[in-house]
Amino acid sequence: DVKVTQSSRYLVKRTGEKVFLECVQDMDHENMFWYRQDPGLGLRLIYFSYDVKMKEKGDIPEGYSVSREKKERFSLILESASTNQTSMYLCASSLPDRGHQPQHFGDGTRLSIL
């Protein structure tokens, strides 16, 4: 079974802090994704990566950056956390097959910025 592991289920940080959310997958997937999920807004794509050291902006990249130094790890960075970044963050990975491969998700991180 595919395993996507996010470093924390719950995280509380203060405004202005630099926050790191870590995601590791164990299935040698090329593709990795970061989403945030907010009530009424659904899942929104922040950043994605199709290969090591490669990153692409999603729909809402402002205020975030990512790092993919190794194939299995995709980190989301909040450069200077703000209260409007309080949200549920979901990491996912998939094989690169066109259209047919599901994304496999981690358990999510509920991040609160105070």
Added chain:
Amino acid sequence: AQKITQTQPGMFVQEKEAVTLDCTYDTSDPSYGLFWYKQPSSGEMIFLIYQGSYDQQNATEGRYSLNFQKARKSANLVISASQLGDSAMYFCAMRGDNYGQNFVFGPGTRLSVLP
């Protein structure tokens, strides 16, 4: 642009009965994949079932089946013999076949199974 519509914000079903969750989609891609995910209150997104646009038969996975009507652009999820553990949010999603396309998710349907 691709779009997923789930018109049922919430659904109730009696335990052991079947329930259908609606999903319609819009795309101009000739080839695409359709997916359903379950999200319990604990937060994880669980992949349930996949349907390819060129698949001749409707997909089935255990108690889950997908009622795929390509001409109507609908991909409804059918859960048979509902269980209390089926209470969750359910998301329909799609992805086109072109390189660089990402998943598009619907707004979700909250299913509550009543004892």
